[in-house]
Amino acid sequence: MKTLVISDLVTMRSALLQLAGICAIVGAFISIATQSFVAASAATAIMIPLMFLFTTSAYDETRDWELFRLTLPVTRRQVVLGRYASILLVALLAVVLASVLGVLLALAAGAVAALAPVPLPEGLVPHEGFVAEIVAGAAVSAVIALVAGAVTLPLIMRFGMTKGARLVPVVIVLLMSLGILLAGDDGPLAGMLTGLEAWLFQGANLALVCVAGVVATLAVYAVSAQVAVGLYERREL
Amino acid sequence: MDYLIKVEGLEKRYDGFMLSGVELAVEPGSVVGFVGSNGAGKTTTLKAILGLVEPDAGSIELLGEPVAGPGARERARALDAVKARIGVVFDTCVFPDTCRVADVGLIGRAAYPTWRRERYEELCRAFGLAPAKTVKELSRGMGMKLTLAFALAHDPELLVLDEATAGLDPLARDEVLDILRDFMAEGDRGILMSTHITSDLEKIADEVVCIDEGRPVFALPKDAICDEAGVARCRASELDAVLGSGVLEPGQARVLRHDYGVDVLVPDRFAFARALPQVPVDKASIEDYMTLVLKGEVR
Numbered sequence: 001m002k003t004l005v006i007s008d009l010v011t012m013r014s015a016l017l018q019l020a021g022i023c024a025i026v027g028a029f030i031s032i033a034t035q036s037f038v039a040a041s042a043a044t045a046i047m048i049p050l051m052f053l054f055t056t057s058a059y060d061e062t063r064d065w066e067l068f069r070l071t072l073p074v075t076r077r078q079v080v081l082g083r084y085a086s087i088l089l090v091a092l093l094a095v096v097l098a099s100v101l102g103v104l105l106a107l108a109a110g111a112v113a114a115l116a117p118v119p120l121p122e123g124l125v126p127h128e129g130f131v132a133e134i135v136a137g138a139a140v141s142a143v144i145a146l147v148a149g150a151v152t153l154p155l156i157m158r159f160g161m162t163k164g165a166r167l168v169p170v171v172i173v174l175l176m177s178l179g180i181l182l183a184g185d186d187g188p189l190a191g192m193l194t195g196l197e198a199w200l201f202q203g204a205n206l207a208l209v210c211v212a213g214v215v216a217t218l219a220v221y222a223v224s225a226q227v228a229v230g231l232y233e234r235r236e237l
Numbered sequence: 238m239d240y241l242i243k244v245e246g247l248e249k250r251y252d253g254f255m256l257s258g259v260e261l262a263v264e265p266g267s268v269v270g271f272v273g274s275n276g277a278g279k280t281t282t283l284k285a286i287l288g289l290v291e292p293d294a295g296s297i298e299l300l301g302e303p304v305a306g307p308g309a310r311e312r313a314r315a316l317d318a319v320k321a322r323i324g325v326v327f328d329t330c331v332f333p334d335t336c337r338v339a340d341v342g343l344i345g346r347a348a349y350p351t352w353r354r355e356r357y358e359e360l361c362r363a364f365g366l367a368p369a370k371t372v373k374e375l376s377r378g379m380g381m382k383l384t385l386a387f388a389l390a391h392d393p394e395l396l397v398l399d400e401a402t403a404g405l406d407p408l409a410r411d412e413v414l415d416i417l418r419d420f421m422a423e424g425d426r427g428i429l430m431s432t433h434i435t436s437d438l439e440k441i442a443d444e445v446v447c448i449d450e451g452r453p454v455f456a457l458p459k460d461a462i463c464d465e466a467g468v469a470r471c472r473a474s475e476l477d478a479v480l481g482s483g484v485l486e487p488g489q490a491r492v493l494r495h496d497y498g499v500d501v502l503v504p505d506r507f508a509f510a511r512a513l514p515q516v517p518v519d520k521a522s523i524e525d526y527m528t529l530v531l532k533g534e535v536r
Contacts, residue, residue, distance in 0.1 A: 003347040010340035011333045059333040068331035071287050071397075072348040073321040237289060 003074050004082020005089065008056050015055055016090070019048055020097060027101050036123035037109070037130070038137035041102030045141035048094035053087050053149050057161040067237050076233045080157055084225040087149050091142040098141070102134035136210070143217045150217075150224035151175070158231035238301045240264055241395045241427040242286060247295035247305075249281055256281050256451040259295070263395070265425030268417070270438035270445045270459070272431075272527055278451040279431045283399050286429070287325065288316050299323070300394060321349055324388030328400035330380025332387075334373035338366045341387055349391035357390035378409035385416055396420060398430045402437050410434070414441055435523035439463055445523055449531050459523070466521040467506025468529065472498050475516060480536055484512045491533030502529040 026047075027040035034040075060066040069079060110126040113119070151171055156164035183189045200206050240262050247259040256278045263269045273279050284290045286297055288304045297305040302319045332341050338361055346352045361368065364382040366375075375383060381401060388396060396417070402410045414437060417428060421441075432438060438445060438459065445462060447454040471479055476499050480490055484503070491502040502525075503509040506518045521529075 003344065006347040007344045010343055011336055013340075014335050059335075062333060063329045063331050064327050065331050065333055067284075067289060068325065068327055070289055071320060071323070071325040073317045073350075074348065075317060237284075 001074075001078045001082040001085060003072060004069075004079055005086045007069070008052075008083065008086035009089075011059055012052055012056060012090075016048070016052070019051060023047060023097070024101055027098075028105060031105055031109075031124060034123070035121040037102045037106045038123070038133050040105060041098040041134045042137040042141040044098035044101055045091075045094045045138035046145045048097065049087055049091040049142060049145040050148060052090045053145075053152065054161070054165070056083065056086070057156045057164075061161050070237070077229045080153075080229045080232045081225060083157075084149075084153065084221065084228070087153075088146065088221070091145055094145075095135070095138045095142045098138035099131075099135045102138065103131055106130055106134065139214075140210075143214060146217050146221050150221045154224055154228040154231055157228040158235060238265065240298065241300055242269075242429055243296075243298040244282070244286065245296050247282065247285060247297065248293045249278075249285060249290060250293050251281075254278070254281075254451060256285075259448060259451075259453055260456065261286075261429075261446050263427045263429050265427055266421075267443040268421060268428040268430060268441050270430050270432065270435070270442035270523070271448075272433070272435060272438070272445060272523065273448040273454070274531065275433075276450075277448050279448065280399060281451075282448070283397060283429070283431055287323075287397060288320070321351065321391070322394045324391070324393035324396045326381070326384050326388050326396065326398045326401040328403045330372055330375065330377075330384050332372045332383070334371065336372050337368065338370050338372075338383060339368040341372075341383060342368075342390075345387055345390055351391045353390055353392065356392070357386060360386035360389060378405050378412075381405060381409070381413065382416075385413065389416070389420060394424075394426055396426075396428045396430075398428065398432070400432055401430070402432060402434055410437060417441055435527065438523055447527055447530065454530055461504075462521055462523055462526045464520070465505055465507070466526055467503040467509060467518040468521050468525050469501040469503050469506075469509060469513075469516050469518045470498055471501060471516045475499075476501070479513060479516060482512055484509050488535065490536045491529040492536050493529055493533045500525075500529065500533075502526065502533060 023044040027044050030043050031037050031040040070076065074082075106124075106126045109120060109124045113125050152164070152168050155167045155171065158164065159167060181187055183193055200209060242261065242263040244259060244261040247256060249256040254276070259278065259282055261269070261271070261282065271279055271282070281290065285292045285305060286299060292305045295305065296303060299316075300319050300322055302315045304316050304319065332344075336344075342354065342357045342361075345357060346354060358368075361383075364379070364386055366379060366383055366386065372380065372383070385401070402413050405413065418441065420426060421428065430438065430442065442459045444456065444458050446456040469479060473494070476492065479485070479501055480487075485501070493500045502521070503518055506520065509516075509518050
């Protein structure tokens with residue numbers, strides 16, 4: 001698995017460095033447009049792992065790299081688990097980078113606000129707990145990226161990037177339709193959602209939901225990895 | 238270990254194509270050339286040997302370990318250990334464009350327990366590969382040298398090459414062949430080399446195996462083709478006399494007609510020259526031999 005993580009990271013090193021620079025610029029614009037640093041860090045944290053996932057998958061299909069990789073002393077299982085591990089690692093790094101970016105942007109805006117005669121919007125001025133908000137925004141985005149990865153990776157492992165990427169929207173639309181069916185106005189879960197917002201902000205409920213969400217996401221990610229292993233082991237390359 | 242590679246009765250079915258009854262063996266200390274026209278099944282055979290596709294029937298032993306046939310599934314881990322002792326080169330530089338030469342070394346170091354960093358760096362220096370160069374900056378020849386450096390830096394016992402010299406200019410091809418000769422100079426190593434460039438095999442191979450439309454056609458020592466066999470260049474009017482001379486076994490002769498005469502494949506050109514001194518007979522190249530066997534009329 002180490003071989004795969006290293007090969008993914010060295011392959012993507014220059015792209016990740018470029019992306020970090022792009023994220024800093026885009027993050028600044030998003031912050032101004034949305035008047036919030038949380039949005040900038042959230043966008044960065046979701047953009048990096050998803051870009052990593054699709055670019056490494058695209059490289060697999062270039063010049064027989066995917067086939068050649070299997071001539072190294074690695075099993076197909078290790079190839080799949082290595083890809084899942086490298087995306088998880090990059091998602092964690094993205095949370096750190098996005099948080100640092102958000103905090104730096106907030107501090108810079110705070111310094112500008114102290115000097116500028118025009119008052120800045122509330123979301124662009126550091127306030128009590130702004131670091132926690134930025135980190136939480138980045139973490140939630142990374143979790144969403146991992147869920148997207150859990151849906152996408154088995155398809156890519158089974159059908160390859162080109163065909164798998166065509167199937168991803170179909171699966172997402174099906175999942176969204178299922179969600180609407182269950183939680184829509186007449187759905188069986190509709191009643192459960194009433195008052196959810198009020199419940200979330202009582203006591204430590206929000207923190208509990210966040211922790212449960214991360215645990216559930218990691219569980220889904222692990223199940224997805226096992227499914228992808230099974231699919232990749234049966235795939236004719 | 239009697240064989241580095243031993244393939245018996247290999248079968249693999251796809252829609253519209255079937256590999257059937259392929260036999261192949263690479264002994265320690267030998268270079269085996271694997272030839273055939275496009276779509277003959279060479280790459281499928283190599284993929285099966287390397288465990289990349291599951292054969293439908295037949296047995297494959299790689300460095301003494303079964304990688305297909307009965308019990309092969311249980312030996313998946315053993316296959317991993319075997320793969321650590323093999324170097325593989327495809328017809329392109331397979332590493333992603335963004336990888337630097339030094340990064341390729343990092344991948345090799347992570348992959349192979351026997352990876353020798355100094356050996357890789359030495360090979361890169363010898364091949365003129367700067368560590369900071371990215372794969373996309375390398376020419377085709379340099380890319381192939383990078384792949385060869387990667388394949389050689391863990392001291393493999395066996396090299397499997399799939400069209401490794403395709404698309405290289407003659408000088409670059411000669412350099413690659415020199416690298417392969419150096420590889421063979423040590424110990425009981427072996428090379429299985431699939432190629433369309435049969436002149437490369439004339440320079441390096443010990444044995445030539447040919448398949449066509451998924452079936453084995455011939456497996457002969459190179460000397461039996463390039464030294465013993467010949468191509469008789471006769472006039473159309475001489476053909477019946479040549480075929481009736483008793484030098485060629487009936488039903489085994491291969492005849493190819495062209496505008497200026499008829500070529501006849503002769504298994505022993507010296508015996509033929511003694512029997513029919515009036516008919517000129519040239520040495521056969523592997524290409525001549527293959528063309529006559531695959532396209533020649535059986536008489």
